[in-house]
Amino acid sequence: MARNRTLWRSLAAAFCLLSGIGTAAAQDASPQTPSHCPPPASDSIPKDGWAAAAQRATDHGLLWRVEKDGRTSWLYGTIHVARADWMLPGPTIRDALKHSDAVALELDLLDKEGSRKAFAARKTKEDVRLVSGRRGGRLDKLIAAACLPDTALTQIRKFQPIMQLASLSALGLRADGLYPDFGIDLFLTTYANSVHLPIVPLETLADQLRVLDQIVPKNEMVQQFDTELDAIESGEARTQTLTLANAWADSDLNTLERYPQWCDCLKTPSDKRAFKRLVTNRNRAMADNIARVHARGQRVFGAVGALHMIGPQGLPALMAARGFTVTQVLPPAASH
Secondary structure (H helix, E strand, O other): OOOOOHHHHHHHHHOOOOHHHHHHHHOOOOOOOOOOOOOOHHHHOOOOOHHHHHHOOOOOOEEEEEEEOOEEEEEEEEOOOEOHHHHOOOHHHHHHHHOOOEEEEOOOOOOHHHHHHHHOOOOOHHHHHHOOHHHHHHHHHHHHHOOOOHHHHHHHHHOOHHHHHHHHHHHHHHHHOOEHHHOHHHHHHHHHHHOOOOEEEOOOHHHHHHHHHHHOOHHHHHHHHHHHHHHHHHOHHHHHHHHHHHHHHOOOHHHHHOHHHHOOOOOOHHHHHHHHHHHHHHHHHHHHHHHHHHHOOOOEEEEEEHHHHOOOOOHHHHHHHOOOEEEEEEOOHHHO
16 A cells, blocks of 8 residues: 555554543443444453452563662553453562552543543534545444444544544454453553552543644645555554554563564654654653652552553663663563
8 A cells, every 4th residue: 555554553553552542432332232243342251250360360561670769660561452361460460569559550541521521522624524425434334333332433423533543443353352441551440449559640631632633744634544444444453453462462572662663654754753742752751750659659550551661762761761770570581
């Protein structure tokens, strides 16, 4: 395909990075009953119950120990769309959580009012024109194929067009057993509340929506929107995100670090600007916020999307630059 693929490649990454958007898309998103629809998330619940599943849970994702001033905090690379058996923490993650005083997440996922305000009245006249005619028909077909109940359809229709595509891209992974319902950040939110650990939001949903707004210049939006439609219809977007998700599940840091090579998405100046806005530009503020909480005397379990952990501008490198001793835990450093 000759067109620039920045948008859909970035959106594939976005649902491994933007927790609030994935969660909003998942609300009331259990599929309808026709046989061609993916099974509901409830079908993936362990038959012997969550307590039994927790006992056999294994470690997934990326984990670093960060130490300073006699205290140990943690950096955990997450994914926001996952399988049920990935959601429950393995022994290494459980131990880190047990020795933490606060959980720092990209967002406070329980802030329903903030979510409502962030998504309210966001569509413009340009957005309406973008999804008119044949292009709108293609979008309508994808939305119909998503097998969503009326409440979820109403929610997605309120989104800007780029957000509608991003939501459909994430929800399309249900056919592969990956659901926003089992997102790691969502589980950590529930866990923190159950054991009365404070949740420290590192961003707001409005911040994350601004990131998506800035990915594509307005004069490129029509072309990029068509490219994303092509990618979802052809299955390319699904393949891209599955590669990321499986690398996360295997704690495959090597594959994740090579993302700029295999994603075929950082070839042009526009590609690089999009990735910088989506990933790199967000890292410094996250590192500052985690360091600030640690400096207040709390041991922080900092959990953000896995791609925020890679490269010289990733959170482990930024924490080291702030004077922390950083040790790779998952995968064990010797196996990397």
